[in-house]
Amino acid sequence: MExxxxxxxxxxxxxxxxxxxxxxxCEGEIVKDIKWETGxxxxxxxxxxxxxxxxxVFFLVERICGICSTSHPFAFANAMEEIxxxxxxxxxKYIRTIIAELERIHSHLLxxxxxxxxxxxxxxxxxxxxxxxxxxxxxxxxxxxxxxYAMFKIGGVRRDIPNAMMGNIRAAMDVLKKNADLLTGAVMxxxxxxxxxxxxxxxxxxxxxxxAAVGPTARASGIAMDIRADDPYAAYPLVNxxxxxxxxxxVFAKAEVRLLEMYESISIIEQCLSKMxxxxxxxxxxxxxxxxxxxxxxxxxxxRGEVFHFVLTDGSNxxxxxxxxxxxxxxxxxxxxxxIGQTIADATISLAAVDPCxxxxxxxxxxxxxxxxxxxxxxxxxLLLSQQKTLALR
Amino acid sequence: MVVGLKSLxxxxxxxxxxxxxxxxxxxxxxxxxCLTPRHDVERFGMLLVGSPRHADVILVNGSINKRDRERLxxxxxxxxxxxxxxxxxxxxxxxxxxxxxxxxxxxxxxIIPVDAYIPGCPPKPEAILAxxxxxxxxxxxxx
Amino acid sequence: MKKEEYSKQIAxxxxxxxxxxxxxxxxxxxxxxxxxxxxxxAGYLYSELKFRFIIAxxxxxxxxxxxxxxxxxxxxxxxxxxHTILDPNQAEIDSLSSxxxxxxxxxxxxxxxxxxVFRGHPKLEKLISEGNWAEGVYPYRKEY
Numbered sequence: 001m002e003x004x005x006x007x008x009x010x011x012x013x014x015x016x017x018x019x020x021x022x023x024x025x026c027e028g029e030i031v032k033d034i035k036w037e038t039g040x041x042x043x044x045x046x047x048x049x050x051x052x053x054x055x056x057v058f059f060l061v062e063r064i065c066g067i068c069s070t071s072h073p074f075a076f077a078n079a080m081e082e083i084x085x086x087x088x089x090x091x092x093k094y095i096r097t098i099i100a101e102l103e104r105i106h107s108h109l110l111x112x113x114x115x116x117x118x119x120x121x122x123x124x125x126x127x128x129x130x131x132x133x134x135x136x137x138x139x140x141x142x143x144x145x146x147x148x149y150a151m152f153k154i155g156g157v158r159r160d161i162p163n164a165m166m167g168n169i170r171a172a173m174d175v176l177k178k179n180a181d182l183l184t185g186a187v188m189x190x191x192x193x194x195x196x197x198x199x200x201x202x203x204x205x206x207x208x209x210x211x212a213a214v215g216p217t218a219r220a221s222g223i224a225m226d227i228r229a230d231d232p233y234a235a236y237p238l239v240n241x242x243x244x245x246x247x248x249x250x251v252f253a254k255a256e257v258r259l260l261e262m263y264e265s266i267s268i269i270e271q272c273l274s275k276m277x278x279x280x281x282x283x284x285x286x287x288x289x290x291x292x293x294x295x296x297x298x299x300x301x302x303x304r305g306e307v308f309h310f311v312l313t314d315g316s317n318x319x320x321x322x323x324x325x326x327x328x329x330x331x332x333x334x335x336x337x338x339x340i341g342q343t344i345a346d347a348t349i350s351l352a353a354v355d356p357c358x359x360x361x362x363x364x365x366x367x368x369x370x371x372x373x374x375x376x377x378x379x380x381x382x383l384l385l386s387q388q389k390t391l392a393l394r
Numbered sequence: 395m396v397v398g399l400k401s402l403x404x405x406x407x408x409x410x411x412x413x414x415x416x417x418x419x420x421x422x423x424x425x426x427x428c429l430t431p432r433h434d435v436e437r438f439g440m441l442l443v444g445s446p447r448h449a450d451v452i453l454v455n456g457s458i459n460k461r462d463r464e465r466l467x468x469x470x471x472x473x474x475x476x477x478x479x480x481x482x483x484x485x486x487x488x489x490x491x492x493x494x495x496x497x498x499x500x501x502x503x504x505i506i507p508v509d510a511y512i513p514g515c516p517p518k519p520e521a522i523l524a525x526x527x528x529x530x531x532x533x534x535x536x537x
Numbered sequence: 538m539k540k541e542e543y544s545k546q547i548a549x550x551x552x553x554x555x556x557x558x559x560x561x562x563x564x565x566x567x568x569x570x571x572x573x574x575x576x577x578x579a580g581y582l583y584s585e586l587k588f589r590f591i592i593a594x595x596x597x598x599x600x601x602x603x604x605x606x607x608x609x610x611x612x613x614x615x616x617x618x619x620h621t622i623l624d625p626n627q628a629e630i631d632s633l634s635s636x637x638x639x640x641x642x643x644x645x646x647x648x649x650x651x652x653x654v655f656r657g658h659p660k661l662e663k664l665i666s667e668g669n670w671a672e673g674v675y676p677y678r679k680e681y
Contacts, residue, residue: 042459042665043416044495047676051494060491066420066516082562110423129430147420147516212590212639225589231564231614297565297607297616299591310594310605323594323605330592330639460669496676497669 029343034335049322054080054291057319058152061309064324066147067110070103071302072324073152075309078233079298080154083313084291088234091279092156094272097235098169099143099151100300101265101272105176106135107303108258111355112183115255118352119196124187131179134172141168156285163281166273173266180266184259197251201338201350204249211334214327215305216257217354221249227301239271251353258303258355290315302327304355332356407439408530411449413469415500416492417456420516421483425453433519440526446472451526454508455482455516457492458500470506478529481508482522484515509533543586543610543617544568551578567605567618575606575621576631582608583637588617590639595647597679602628602651623653625678632658650677 025033045064049057061072074096081088088096109132116124136146142161143149151157161169187193208218218225226243228236244260246253293315299308305327312320331354338350414422428435429442443449446469458466470479481502484490489501502508512525544558544566554574559567570578582588591607606619623630632655633640644655645664652675655661670676 042461042497042669043457043492044497044676045492048492048495063418063420063491063515066418066423069418069420082565126431129427130432133430133432145515146518147423148418209589210638212637225611230611231609231616295561295567295618297618299616306591306609308591308607310592310607312596320598321594321596323592323596325592325643329642333638333642336638 024339024344024347026344029345031339031342031344031347034339034347036332036335046322046324049319051318053317054154054319057322059150061324062148062150065326067107068103068302068304068307068326069148070100070151071300071307072309072326074100074234074300075298075307076311076322077152077154077298078300079296079309079311080291081296082298083294083296083311084154084288086155086286086288088156089279089283089286090235090238091160091276091281091283092285093235093238094276094279095157095161095284096152097239098161098269098272098276099139099149099157100234101268102135102138104265104303105262106132106139107355108262109135109183111258111303111352112187112255115251115349115352116187118349119193121193124183127179127183127186131176131183134175138169138172141165153285154291155288158285160282160284161276163277166277169273170270173270177263177266180259180262187255187259194252196346196349197255197353198248199250200342200346201251201254201353202249203334203338207334207337208249211337212330213305213334213354214330215302215355216254216261217305217331217334219243219245220253220257222247227299227306231299233300235272235275236268238275239268241268241271251349254353254355291317304328305331328354328356407441408526409441409443409448409450410453410526411443411446411451411469411473412453413446413455413466415454415456415458415462415466415485415502416497417483417485421455421486421514424516424519425455425482425522428519428522433523435523446470446477447474449473449477451478451480451529453480453482453522454502454506455486457485457489457495457498458502458505459495459497460499461497463499463505466502466505478509478533479506480510480512480526480529482512482514482525483517484513487511487513490515543615546586547578547581547617550581554578564613564615565618566615567620569620572621572623572630575619576633576636578619579606579608579633580636582617582619586610590633590637591616593640593643593647595651595653595677597625597651597677597681599681601625602653604630604647604653606633628652629654629656631656634658649675651675652678 024031045060049060052060057076058073061076062069064072109128113125113128116128139149140146143151143159151159203221205221205223208221208223222245224243224245229243241264244257244264246256291313294313296311299306307327308325310323314320334354335351339347342350412425427433452473481487485492486502489498492498510525510529512522514521547568548555548558551574554571556569556571588608588610591609594605596603600622602623602625604621608617632644634644635657642664644658645661647653648655648661649663649666
């Protein structure tokens, strides 16, 4: 009988704020198998959506996930505008794009911080989150909230970004560029980070295709897929930017893609601001009186990959069916390929590398419960993988 | 900005344990944000700990679904009493927009006793800190 | 145009099983099929046409248990919805999980919310419902 230890990275793990239960079956230090238990985060959002009016649904889907809180309303708006054949004014397109790209920046910074934290680089964590604050301040100035911006509605956006505010945004972007340089340099040139992330958590192109993975997870394995380029929407076809890919498919490649994407995002925002100055202030939405019966498939490129919303309507003011697929739903499943065969310490960073957003995935919260006593060779007790252990393995 | 922190520093350092229920993560991120340089709760001796057994304060956010409920009870049982419970965010306080969902089993105060509520969606880190300080002051008295 | 090519190709390959093809919007095509062909057609889309499986949406309507399998052809930005309808009293269809792992979880979820049986799925066990609702309850089924 083989000796197998079970180490749950349980809910309420200090390294992961979201609840999620991964059971790692290990032999010695190597992960042999993984079971993923979920259901802790299930809030029944798709069902709730059927009880809400379309306008209310925006507030609901925004709170699927706090970090990608623009992407869900974006995809939903794209789906609804597809059903109604609605064309959004150009200024609204630029505003939507700016908000989405600001979100990408803050999300990638958040991820870099968390990844640093998982690797035991608390300095990286602190820096990344410190540089994130001005982005959140911008959000607060533009939308009134640091998270959950309530900017989208069918036909456009709810609030304008007045031309007078553009100076602030541009100044913030300049500062951000300098900070991004610092952070990128620190992460990409550090030999210990190289040692911890290169060759770790590798996903091949075939793995990506098999799991239908998306976003930076896919782009880091050399697959140039990006909804902003493939199925263009909003202002993305109106500005110049490039899809960032890397080839190695390891954690380092995923970090590289996210860091370089931030620069593209900054460039997109700057271009949008310049173009937006020529659009009349206040032309932020078209009036939409009703939504006909129909079917819409809307998608957006969230920081983690493709968000997909499928909406069926019947002429009433509520969805008949609203199916939501967040990128993490397909990305997290790749852990079977990226974590098995790794050491326990590497499993954590491999899991984190797909930037899992459990709240998007389950629309269920997976919470980890930090209870349990250590037991070897048995199935159900939970163990805490402590931050100390990860740091000690650095 | 945060009133009474001196009294906190002089009294004790607070160990915080965070339980995220069925949430969108905004509150979780804002709580974590309290650790970061701008708000830097550690200079007041507040730490996020990894086990409820070490906790002085349990921060609960998220609407609680049926599966979380058992976990929340376990966490509360594990904490050495007395422990303060803070319900954070609209979901923590009342279940927020998810209270009508088919898996809702909360809100938090239906499951465990709550000592303070910090509403918001999400509450800003300043609000979270202010709430915790207000709670501690009211429980342990001010100087 | 790429759209015409793929629709025609798909229709040509499965003439007897395609119940309808509709292009309602630019870059969006819906293909109605009989359920028995799902595994063949999904395999064709994935392996030969190199489509990417996005997700599957299932719902219960007066027509029955409807499933839309959404596939993306990334180079052209097209979404192809492969649509089929099952009898609610015998909601069974072949699993796609042996073709690509991306189908695994969503089939488990569709099973939990609507009671659809995916034949050949290696482990049709709970994904999201454990503790959240009872066995045999399918919360997305409606009373008609």
